[in-house]
Amino acid sequence: MSIQLNNLTLAYERHPAVHHLTATIAQGEWLAIVGPNGAGKSTLLNAMAGLTTAYEGSIEGLCPDTVAYLPQQTQLDKSFPITVFELVATGLWAELGFSKSLSRSQHKQCEDAIAAVGLQGFEHRMINTLSGGQLQRSLFARVLLQDQAVILLDEPFNAIDAKTLSDLTQVIKQWHQTERTVIMVTHDLDYVKQHCPQTLLLARECIGHGLTKDVLTGENLERAKQLSEAFDERARWCMQGAM
Amino acid sequence: MTLRQMSLTGDAMSHAILPGAAIAYLLSGLSLIGLTLGGLVAGVVVAVLAGWVARSTHLKEDTSLAAFYLISLALGVLLISLKHSPVDLYHVLFGNILALDNAALWLLASIGSISLLLMAFLYRPLVIECVDPSFLRRSGRASSIAHYSFLFLMVINLVAGFHALGTLMAIGIMILPAAAARFWVKTLDGILIVAMLISFIGCYTGLLLSFYLDLPAGPAIVLSLGAVYVASLFIGLNGGLLEKRHTKRHLTG
Structure with missing residues (x-):
């Protein structure tokens, strides 16, 4: 199912973070969302994950149960006494619920996910002994296990080294081949040009959406840069769409 | 908690x-x-x-x-x-x-x-x-x-x-054993078991003390648990203060 953003406005205390955005994201697309700080990228992802409600407009074609989301800042409590394996296995929550135990094949699935992000041998490490990048990889493995049709990644390569970056890219490529929709926020334009077929350039409003090479032009990037980051305290009410 | x-x-x-x-x-x-x-x-x-x-x-x-x-x-x-x-x-x-x-x-x-x-x-x-x-x-x-x-x-x-x-x-009997247990074990299962043991021992000791020394029972129990907590704080094998000070040796990798 494709995802439709209809005239979507998301705001903080009435100041828009995403302003009248209309776009269609087809199923199986690998879309990069790029733009300057404060452009509304994470806010948009949050809304798609069902965590923020729209001030105006709507998101259609997305059911919260079919979305796996790797946020930029998790509220994860790193000091909690739990192992990497257990953390990754929480990705099976939707299947296991309150009481079912791991079947042998699910156990194997967890091990495979841990191997796919290059963390073999870390299964029984407590999460408070992990580095930032290793923790990010564990969370990536959890997304792998959630096995959803739509995958939202917010700056997934933060604190990730070059070797792991290529491992994780392989994982995303496999998702892409199996017709999953991958939507990814990043600042790495070279990565986007090399890997992501589609791009949405955001600066609160949509600057460009389509094939990466058409969107990431010098002219568009220059326009995105013009975004003033601070909210205008004396901004007037927006009348767009009020007619 | x-x-x-x-x-x-x-x-x-x-x-x-x-x-x-x-x-x-x-x-x-x-x-x-x-x-x-x-x-x-x-x-x-x-x-x-x-x-x-x-x-x-x-x-x-x-x-x-x-x-x-x-x-x-x-x-x-x-x-x-x-x-x-x-x-x-x-x-x-x-x-x-x-x-x-x-x-x-x-x-x-x-x-x-x-x-x-x-x-x-x-x-x-x-x-x-x-x-x-x-x-x-x-x-x-x-x-x-x-x-x-x-x-x-x-x-x-x-x-x-x-x-x-x-x-x-009332809260003492919930918090103190759990806090003490964290100084002894790393895993969640371990913490649950050790905390239960500590609270059992603390309650029993407190009751005995209150009986033989004629002390009020409630404070005697909470103080016994408190004593276990303070002891664990110093001699606990998982991040206790003395262990931290004395183990400067480390592994090769």
């Missing part, structure tokens, strides 16, 4: 049940059912009010809880003192473990059993919610079920604890 970083929440809640118990006491004296119901109602009301204020204003939950429990505590002490009987105030604040009758023991045992069963049922979502609350919140209703059931468990256990140890010290 220590793992959910709710130690102070628990402390606040234990004060919050006081006015409920006080009103029940004014109405029905030191009756078991009266005090239990009164404490339960007051606990639930304060927990829900504090949660509601935290969600609908910019106050954090701990601040709003502190506000409510201070009001409750003052109200509770005021209400009890209306009856001009300092012995009773002492009883409600500090409990009297040696005066528990059979009915009270049945009540405590039932609350204990219910808690154990409910904990077993809630174990997984609670653990996930402690590690990464936003993850569970995105995956359905389990998060709020776990959260509110946990609050409920906390309140009924505090009410059970206050018959024995009084409202002010």
Whole structure:
């Protein structure tokens, strides 16, 4: 199912973070969302994950149960006494619920996910002994296990080294081949040009959406840069769409 | 509660049940059912009010809880003192473990059993919610079920604890063993087992001390648990202060 953003406005205390955005994201697309700080990228992802409600407009074609989301800042409590394996296995929550135990094949699935992000041998490490990048990889493995049709990644390569970056890219490529929709926020334009077929350039409003090479032009990037980051305290009410 | 970083929440809640118990006491004296119901109602009301204020204003939950429990505590002490009987105030604040009758023991045992069963049922979502609350919140209703059931468990256990140890010290038997256990073991299963052992030993030692040395039982128990905690703090093998100071040796990789 494709995802439709209809005239979507998301705001903080009435100041828009995403302003009248209309776009269609087809199923199986690998879309990069790029733009300057404060452009509304994470806010948009949050809304798609069902965590923020729209001030105006709507998101259609997305059911919260079919979305796996790797946020930029998790509220994860790193000091909690739990192992990497257990953390990754929480990705099976939707299947296991309150009481079912791991079947042998699910156990194997967890091990495979841990191997796919290059963390073999870390299964029984407590999460408070992990580095930032290793923790990010564990969370990536959890997304792998959630096995959803739509995958939202917010700056997934933060604190990730070059070797792991290529491992994780392989994982995303496999998702892409199996017709999953991958939507990814990043600042790495070279990565986007090399890997992501589609791009949405955001600066609160949509600057460009389509094939990466058409969107990431010098002219568009220059326009995105013009975004003033601070909210205008004396901004007037927006009348767009009020007619 | 220590793992959910709710130690102070628990402390606040234990004060919050006081006015409920006080009103029940004014109405029905030191009756078991009266005090239990009164404490339960007051606990639930304060927990829900504090949660509601935290969600609908910019106050954090701990601040709003502190506000409510201070009001409750003052109200509770005021209400009890209306009856001009300092012995009773002492009883409600500090409990009297040696005066528990059979009915009270049945009540405590039932609350204990219910808690154990409910904990077993809630174990997984609670653990996930402690590690990464936003993850569970995105995956359905389990998060709020776990959260509110946990609050409920906390309140009924505090009410059970206050018959024995009084409202002010009921929380000690929940927090101290768990805090001490973290200085001995790394894994969650280990912490649960060690905490249970510590609380058993602490309660038993406290009771013996109070019997032979003629001390009040409640404080004797909490102090025994406190002694275990302080000892663990220094000699604990998992991050205790002495261990940290002496192990400068490290492995090669």
